[in-house]
Amino acid sequence: MPLTLVILGRQGSGKGTQAALVAEHYGVIHISTGDMLRAAVDAGTELGLRAQAVMDAGDLVGDDIMIGIVRERLGAADIQAHGVLLDGFPRTTAQADALAHILGGSGPDVAVNLDVPIAEVTQRMLTRGRADDTEETIARRLELYEAETAPLLDWFEQRGRLAVVDGLGTEDEVFARLCRIIDDI
Ligand code: ADP
Numbered sequence: 001m002p003l004t005l006v007i008l009g010r011q012g013s014g015k016g017t018q019a020a021l022v023a024e025h026y027g028v029i030h031i032s033t034g035d036m037l038r039a040a041v042d043a044g045t046e047l048g049l050r051a052q053a054v055m056d057a058g059d060l061v062g063d064d065i066m067i068g069i070v071r072e073r074l075g076a077a078d079i080q081a082h083g084v085l086l087d088g089f090p091r092t093t094a095q096a097d098a099l100a101h102i103l104g105g106s107g108p109d110v111a112v113n114l115d116v117p118i119a120e121v122t123q124r125m126l127t128r129g130r131a132d133d134t135e136e137t138i139a140r141r142l143e144l145y146e147a148e149t150a151p152l153l154d155w156f157e158q159r160g161r162l163a164v165v166d167g168l169g170t171e172d173e174v175f176a177r178l179c180r181i182i183d184d185i
Contacts, residue, residue: 002083003028009114011141012121013167019087021175029079033088058137067098074102092148096155109185111156116167
């Protein structure tokens with residue numbers, strides 16, 4: 001399989017924007033699990049109906065469902081041919097274990113943590129005005145991030161696959177930092 005990348009970062013860290021830039025630059029397929037779930041909600045599929053309530057509450061969709069969705073997507077021909085940048089997955093260590101298994105044991109080439117402090121991401125999210133961005137759900141999602149996703153940093157670190165990139169600065173500055181990491185793979 002070609003390049004397999006994971007981008008981690010708090011909600012509001014600029015992860016989605018940078019993921020799109022990286023995917024374009026390296027020709028890999030950008031998979032955002034948040035976008036996939038929102039598309040399912042819009043389409044009114046069974047998955048969408050189940051996911052909507054969970055997302056509205058700022059909770060995480062169950063590991064089994066998420067792993068199933070991602071496993072199926074990663075098996076598709078476009079990703080097998082061009083590689084992938086995962087944005088929003090893995091979110092828990094169970095998802096990371098599953099991803100390593102799907103990719104053949106050793107996990108993605110690198111997981112980059114886009115590091116932006118909590119105070120800054122809260123401010124950014126309050127100004128972007130997405131439907132699930134109320135003060136209450138923002139606090140809940142950040143809390144969940146610390147509890148469930150932060151341990152992922154250790155997971156990748158222990159496997160020698162973690163890179164940390166400072167997410168403060170202009171879009172171009174952050175992108176250049178990401179490229180330095182990926183070019184080194
Ligand atoms: P944010 O980073 O602001 O949470 P996302 O677009 O990544 O935005 O995700 C939106 C919502 O979709 C999350 O709050 C969560 O409910 C759900 N979600 C996305 N990815 C996952 C995942 N890997 N595991 C569980 N839930 C997920």
